[in-house]
Amino acid sequence: MAGTAGKDRLEEKGIGCELVPIKSDGDLDLITSIYAMGVQGVFTKTLDAALLAGRIDIAVHSMKDVPVTPAQELTIAAVLPRGNYKDVLVIKDTGNRSVPSTGTTGLTIATGSIRRKAQWLNRYPNHVIDNLRGNVNTRLRKVTENDWYGAIFAAAGLERLNLCKDQTIELDWMLPAPAQGIICITCREKDQEILDICQTVNHVPTQVCATIEREFLQTLMGGCSTPIAALAVIENEKVIFKGRVLSLNGSDSKEITSEVAVSEATGLGKRIAAELLKTDAIKLIEQIRNG
Secondary structure (H helix, E strand, O other): OHHHHHHHHHHHOOOOOOOOOOOOHHHHOOOOOHHHHOOOOOOOHHHHHHHHOOOOOEEEEEHHHOOOOOOOOEEEEEEOOOOOOOEEEEEOOOOOOOOOOOOOOOOEEEOOOHHHHHHHHHHOOOOEEEOOOOOHHHHHHHHHHOOOOEEEEEHHHHHHOOOOOOOEEEOOOOOOOOOOOOEEEEEEOOOHHHHHHHHOOOOHHHHHHHHHHHHHHHHOOOOOOOOEEEEEEEEOOEEEEEEEEEOOOOOOEEEEEEEEEHHHOOOHHHHHHHHHHOOOOHHHHHHHHHO
8 A cells, every 4th residue: 555655656757666565574463462563663674674685676664664763774765745644433333423422431442553542541441442453454344343333543544545434433632653644765775866766756844744753752762553642734834743642551641732933843853752751751651661
């Protein structure tokens, strides 16, 4: 899905591409939770190896899965315009298209994301979370096969596949993973020709927002499967940022916001994270670090 989007953007610029499908460790192991598999590079290591071996020239990723510290000798060469960054609830019963009230108890919601789990339990402490793994179609099938109220998905993934319009409810209160909804292209950092080609499809506003969100995550020592959420948007020449860190079980949550001119956005993610670390949010960060 991400690979096709990257290929299409390059071909729009007249650059011929051949798609080479590669399955990651995260795609192959559909039982173990992402958090248990480790937080760094579950969906990128296999493609990194193919790049370093010269089997491929570029790798295309969902950017939220890319570690904040790239593999040695590799770099992010471009980001594409951001898609829908929101999370959505895909409900099993299409006759009841509503988000549960905060007082409901006993409902089961499925997700493989520790961030989504923590935010859901923060809002619905009496619900049960089931682990959900697999590609989009596999996860959608599991929704119909299991006795769940619904499951949480990234809106961008469903929209790119044109799926589930009648079964989705936007979770406006849930903050996304850093760089959610963004597709990025990586390549070998010394391959200047490929770097130059990739820059022709780079979307600078999206790059600015992704950088801020990933700096926030990196400064807090988080990975792609941690209960840390962040969103930066550009409106009227200003960057509006909101970040959130939660306890692993969702029982506690700390949030921080900031608004600065785009011209002052360099290093914003680091500054905001440093500010957060001066508060009692440090206890939540230490809990995440210690697992």
